[in-house]
Amino acid sequence: MLRIGIIGTGGIADAHINGYLAFREDCEIVALADVVPGKAAQKAEAFGLTDAVAYDDPFAMVAEAGLDLVSVATPPSTHAALAVAALDAGVHVLVEKPMAPSLEECDAMIAAQQRSGRLLSVVAQNRFRDDLATLKAVVDSGLLGSISHVRVDSAWWRGLPYYDLWWRGTWEKEGGGSTLNHAIHHIDLLLWLLGRPSEITAMLANAQHDNAEVEDLSVAVLRYGRGLAQLTSSVVHHGEEQEIVVQGEKARVSQPWKVVAERARPDGFPERERDAELVARIERVAADxxxxxxxxxxxxxxxxxDAIRTGRAPIADAQDGRNAVEVVTAIYKAGFDRRVVSLPLSEDDPYYRAGHLVSSAPHFYEKQRSVAEAVRV
Known part of the structure; x- marks a missing residue:
């Protein structure tokens, strides 16, 4: 029975608690911690975790609770310090997205993982969805041929009060805006599907949130071999209609699920009748x-x-988390410096270092309000 601790008891902690409760035969939540006095105890009570010990000091919990695994569900600026402390104490770590605001901090976490021999996984929960597993299987099947274009719409909507929470809307505490904290999931999926791009360029804006320093909208173009991908990262899209469309040499697939395969006439224009046989083969991959x-x-x-029990690497490991942060960093560098950025980013790049992005980022607006707790209705 693995002993579980949770650091940070805000809204996202609920998903972690429910996740562990789905495996009651394998693990037990024995401790929760939050720097806001009494908050961890309130969360334990809300979930009926009567035997869990509540801490107001996360580092004390790591040192005293005898944990096997800890979930870090705190603001991004705290991820590195908490994860390193847990790993160095011999505790496995599952850390919320984004892994950390900078590549330097990501590498410090990876170094701690390597010297401790423990496991470090970064939350990428959308890999664990049937529709996206289907998209991945079809891309990996080779039935699409070479990839021409991918369109990723990481479309969310948040009203002005969203950025009133004390740590949101600031480069120092949140690490970024919609690109880092919302599109990070879609960036992970893009990397999962296609791997690392070679070049990135981007533009950023704050279109609707004049109570936040950070961007609420970015549009990036990424180069993959002969093809391109375009990524929209947004918290200004009404309807939150998210989509991934993969256009290949032979067919197109997308999530929400759709398959189209054109055939060419002798003059290059599309045939009236599409390639039903190829569509059927792709649909079989999905159905199987x-x-x-x-x-x-x-x-x-x-x-x-399961990874802890068997000693294997988790599906979404630390390198996956770092890769997503690298793409975000490149988007910020491209947008701030108005240039095309080549990957990988080296350690001597100023944007690699913790603090450089904060000092270089434009303040689209200044934060107007700061509340300790988000208001939930």
């Missing part, structure tokens, strides 16, 4: 996939528990 037993955070937590 076994549904996942657990989804989202529960799926990733189940994978992490």
């Amino acid at each position: 996939l076994e549904p996942l037993a657990h989804h989202g955070h529960a799926g990733q937590i189940g994978d992490m528990l």
Whole structure:
């Protein structure tokens, strides 16, 4: 029975708690911590965790609670220090996205993971969805041919009060805006599907949130071989209609699910009748996939528990988390400096270092309000 601790008891902690409770035979939540006095105890009571010890000091919890695995569900600026402390104490770590605001901090976390011999996984819960597992299987099948274009719409909507929470809307505490904290999931999926791009360029804006320093909208173009990908990262899209469309040499697939395969006439224009045989082959790949037993955070937590038991790497490991932060960093560098950025980013790049982005980032607006707790209705 693995002993679980949770650091940070805000809204996202609920997904972690429910995820662990789905595996009661394998683990037990024995401790929760939050720097706001009494908050961890309130969360334990809300979930009926009567035997869990509540801490107001996360580092004390790591030192005293005898943990096997800890979830870090705190603001991004705190991830590195908490994860390193836990790993150096011999505790496995599952850290919320984004892994950290800078590549330097990501590498410090990876170094701690390597010297400790423990596991470090970064939350990428969308990998644990049947529809996205289907998209991945089809891309990996080779049936699409070479990839021409990918369109990723990480479309969210948040009203002005969203940025009133004390740590949101600032470069120092949140690390960035919609690109880092919302599109990080879609960036992970893009990297999962296609790997690392060679070049990135981007533009950023704050279109609707004049109570935040950070961007609420960015549009990036990424180069993959002969093809391109475009990524929209937004918290200004009404309807939150998210989509991934992969255009290949032979066919197009997308999430939400759709398959199209054109055939060329002798003059190059599309035939009236599409390639039904290829569509059927792609649909068979989708139909043959076994549904996942657990989804989202529960799926990733189940994978992490199994990885600890068997000694294998988790599906979404520390390098995956770092790769997503590298793409975000390149988007910020491209947008701030108005240039095309080549990957990988080296350690001597100023944007690699913790603090450089904060000191270089434009303040689209200044934060107007700061509240200790988000208001939930």
